Amino acid sequence: MGELIALVGAPNSGKTTLYNWLTNSKFKTVNYPGATVEYSIGAMIPELGPSKDVMDTPGTYSLFPKSADEVVTYRALYESHEDRRVSKIILVMDGTQLDRHFILASQLKAAGFTFVIVVTMDDLLRSHSIQLNTKVIQDYFQVPVVLFNGITGDGLEKIVEVLDQQMTKVPELIKPWSETQIAHEVSVAKTVVQKALSKSTETIYEKTARYDRYLLHPIFGLGLFFLIMATLFTSIYWVATPFMDAIDAGFSALAEMTGQYLGEGLFSQFLSDGVIAGFGAVLVFVPQIFILFFGIGILESTGYLARAATLIDKPFSLLGLSGRSFVPVLSGFACAVPAIMATRNLSSNRDRMITNFIIPLMTCSARLPVYALLLGFLFHNQPAWKAGMSLAALYFGALVIGSIAAGILNKILARSQTSFFMMELPLYRQPRWKMLVHQTLSRTKSYVVRAGPVIFIFSALIWAGSTFPNPDAPTLTERMQTSYLGQVGQVIEPVFEPMGLDWRVGIGLMSAFAAREVFVSSMAIVFNVTDTNEDTQSESLLKVMSEAKKSDGSLLFTTASLVSLIVFFMIALQCMSTFAIAAKESQSFQFALTQLVVLNVVAYILSVLIYRGLSALVY
Amino acid sequence: MANVQNADGQLSQIKYSPSSGEFNLEILDFQGPAEVLERLQEMGLHCGSRVKLVGQAPFGGPLLFRFGTTVIALRQDEAQCILYKRIS
Ligand SMILES: Nc1nc2c(ncn2[C@@H]2O[C@H](COP(=O)(O)OP(=O)(O)OP(=O)(O)O)[C@@H](O)[C@H]2O)c(=O)[nH]1
Numbered sequence: 205m206g207e208l209i210a211l212v213g214a215p216n217s218g219k220t221t222l223y224n225w226l227t228n229s230k231f232k233t234v235n236y237p238g239a240t241v242e243y244s245i246g247a248m249i250p251e252l253g254p255s256k257d258v259m260d261t262p263g264t265y266s267l268f269p270k271s272a273d274e275v276v277t278y279r280a281l282y283e284s285h286e287d288r289r290v291s292k293i294i295l296v297m298d299g300t301q302l303d304r305h306f307i308l309a310s311q312l313k314a315a316g317f318t319f320v321i322v323v324t325m326d327d328l329l330r331s332h333s334i335q336l337n338t339k340v341i342q343d344y345f346q347v348p349v350v351l352f353n354g355i356t357g358d359g360l361e362k363i364v365e366v367l368d369q370q371m372t373k374v375p376e377l378i379k380p381w382s383e384t385q386i387a388h389e390v391s392v393a394k395t396v397v398q399k400a401l402s403k404s405t406e407t408i409y410e411k412t413a414r415y416d417r418y419l420l421h422p423i424f425g426l427g428l429f430f431l432i433m434a435t436l437f438t439s440i441y442w443v444a445t446p447f448m449d450a451i452d453a454g455f456s457a458l459a460e461m462t463g464q465y466l467g468e469g470l471f472s473q474f475l476s477d478g479v480i481a482g483f484g485a486v487l488v489f490v491p492q493i494f495i496l497f498f499g500i501g502i503l504e505s506t507g508y509l510a511r512a513a514t515l516i517d518k519p520f521s522l523l524g525l526s527g528r529s530f531v532p533v534l535s536g537f538a539c540a541v542p543a544i545m546a547t548r549n550l551s552s553n554r555d556r557m558i559t560n561f562i563i564p565l566m567t568c569s570a571r572l573p574v575y576a577l578l579l580g581f582l583f584h585n586q587p588a589w590k591a592g593m594s595l596a597a598l599y600f601g602a603l604v605i606g607s608i609a610a611g612i613l614n615k616i617l618a619r620s621q622t623s624f625f626m627m628e629l630p631l632y633r634q635p636r637w638k639m640l641v642h643q644t645l646s647r648t649k650s651y652v653v654r655a656g657p658v659i660f661i662f663s664a665l666i667w668a669g670s671t672f673p674n675p676d677a678p679t680l681t682e683r684m685q686t687s688y689l690g691q692v693g694q695v696i697e698p699v700f701e702p703m704g705l706d707w708r709v710g711i712g713l714m715s716a717f718a719a720r721e722v723f724v725s726s727m728a729i730v731f732n733v734t735d736t737n738e739d740t741q742s743e744s745l746l747k748v749m750s751e752a753k754k755s756d757g758s759l760l761f762t763t764a765s766l767v768s769l770i771v772f773f774m775i776a777l778q779c780m781s782t783f784a785i786a787a788k789e790s791q792s793f794q795f796a797l798t799q800l801v802v803l804n805v806v807a808y809i810l811s812v813l814i815y816r817g818l819s820a821l822v823y
Numbered sequence: 824m825a826n827v828q829n830a831d832g833q834l835s836q837i838k839y840s841p842s843s844g845e846f847n848l849e850i851l852d853f854q855g856p857a858e859v860l861e862r863l864q865e866m867g868l869h870c871g872s873r874v875k876l877v878g879q880a881p882f883g884g885p886l887l888f889r890f891g892t893t894v895i896a897l898r899q900d901e902a903q904c905i906l907y908k909r910i911s
């Protein structure tokens with residue numbers, strides 16, 4: 205194994221960007237201090253020189269960690285990984301923040317680490333005609349200093365070259381610095397940086413400051429915040445619709461072609477009614493997921509997230525959260541698993557726990573197909589804007605439910621630690637569109653790849669379960685009722701009856717515990733199989749389901765049962781990966797189990813109550 | 824420490840009201856929990872630093888301090904750890 209080089213530096217200084225260049229990786233770079241929360245190790249690309257491994261670390265302000273992500277970096281530097289230790293460090297300093305990032309260099313020096321300094325954002329310095337005399341800094345620390353442009357990669361070879369010239373020393377632990385020591389370092393930093401720069405970097409911030417006059421304005425700022433969130437949530441529906449229609453048509457055609465090509469027979473049925481129907485039902489929603497990821501990506505790359513966190517800090521703090529909870533909560537709208545990891549960036553354990561508790565309530569991308577399907581029923585044959593607005597309302601609804609849950613926890617949990625909010629607001633940056641599209645595509649792809657096998661297995665199981673042991677029964681209804689799935693259905697129906705649902709939806713709800721989107725594919729198969737006849741075969745799933753009847757002959761999907769189903773999905777924690785990551789990150793199995801039980805029980809009770817209430821109102 | 828009147832040259836805790844607008848200040852000292860003071864310094868606020876108070880987030884949210892190429896948002900609680908002198 206080659207030597208291990210760690211990238212270390214203040215938050216948002218450009219470590220992950222440099223890591224991607226060095227290892228040809230595609231890790232997400234985000235214009236937000238605290239984006240990376242876990243270390244990752246990758247092999248340096250061979251063209252750059254002798255084989256070595258590079259480690260990206262979470263940003264840290266000092267060698268004295270104050271949040272879980274900083275602890276990751278601290279341990280990365282002082283502990284061994286796969287039986288080897290970090291031998292050299294690349295200290296990453298933002299060229300526009302040199303005086304603030306100076307102190308970490310002094311600490312590395314004092315601790316006796318072997319390091320070289322890379323000054324990023326060279327392009328920004330150049331475009332403001334600021335020259336940096338690296339020799340001044342080099343002379344002070346007695347280590348090589350290299351300029352790096354994260355956009356073009358200029359400086360990459362030089363970094364590896366100077367790194368290879370360094371001899372490894374063994375570092376020691378250092379004690380926190382005294383007031384006088386800090387004062388001394390600060391004044392030195394000021395002098396050295398001033399000498400190194402041809403002029404002050406202050407002008408670089410002017411444009412950002414101008415934008416912030418509006419974006420952080422107590423009134424406009426708040427209005428824009430809601431506008432931005434509303435645009436994100438509504439565009440998921442509007443922008444995606446034409447693409448969804450195309451995919452839908454494609455799958456229908458495919459199912460029909462398969463049927464024609466293979467003719468009658470069980471295998472043909474398995475493919476068209478099972479696999480293709482199951483996949484089609486879920487893949488239809490991929491455009492919505494793409495738009496959601498893209499929207500979040502824009503927010504991430506511009507630098508707005510740090511502003512949003514600042515704007516929301518006061519209201520959030522009343523709920524026992526921190527402004528820094530905003531980013532994990534927002535990424536919970538994509539997926540709860542990375543979102544729960546992102547709470548490492550919070551300094552207070554109490555804030556972190558409350559944030560982790562409410563993240564699974566956010567509308568993750570796996571819920572999106574479910575909502576879109578259910579809203580499709582609810583507003584069947586009605587203008588599209590109604591379903592669109594309702595979808596946006598469900599997103600805001602998730603925030604409301606999350607706030608209520610946080611408020612309750614905030615009342616129950618003992619106040620142990622003081623929580624603080626100190627946030628630096630990074631420069632606004634242009635999104636790099638090509639990279640953004642690329643990143644979004646790969647995130648969307650991994651969503652499909654992750655869900656794919658589960659959908660396939662459940663599609664096969666549900667199709668087989670509802671077809672056998674009587675594939676040749678005289679009527680389809682009889683085949684279904686005598687099937688294995690039908691028999692299980694009889695047993696579980698009493699549980700779902702109070703929600704106004706029959707066993708078929710019950711089966712769907714249970715399969716959703718494998719992955720929420722499986723609910724949609726299960727529904728597609730169960731209803732296709734039961735209600736198929738010559739006339740409705742080519743009808744859309746929506747039509748088939750909207751006419752489905754319960755055993756007593758009444759309509760299955762009424763306003764009451766649909767709303768109760770939506771509420772169930774809003775609250776229930778059906779994702780086992782979320783359960784696992786919650787247990788791991790909180791280091792408490794009890795926390796994760798409590799969360800799992802509480803959210804599911806509350807979901808069930810609420811949806812029963814809502815069904816009862818609405819049925820009473822309507823009739 | 825008592826909340827001394829904000830007369831020039833005297834130590835004051837930061838209490839911001841929108842009507843006071845932007846103003847420059849010099850940090851003279853800190854008081855408060857050690858962890859907060861350490862982090863304030865690590866983020867670049869030191870005794871003798873000159874910073875500009877440029878605004879506040881809605882509902883009495885975090886205060887915004889600008890110095891050089893940086894703006895840092897601090898909750899009222901943290902901002903009050905800063906003892907300052909108004910310089911303009
Ligand atoms: N203009 C310019 N932007 C850069 C450069 N390097 C990084 N950036 C941008 O700066 C932001 C932060 O970059 P990252 O690489 O994610 O920073 P990081 O140090 O990994 O940040 P944390 O993981 O939060 O500690 C991103 O928006 C990058 O696109 C550079 O050399 N020039």
Ligand SMILES: [Mg+2]
Pocket residue numbers: 219220221239240261262263
């Ligand atoms: Mg990073």
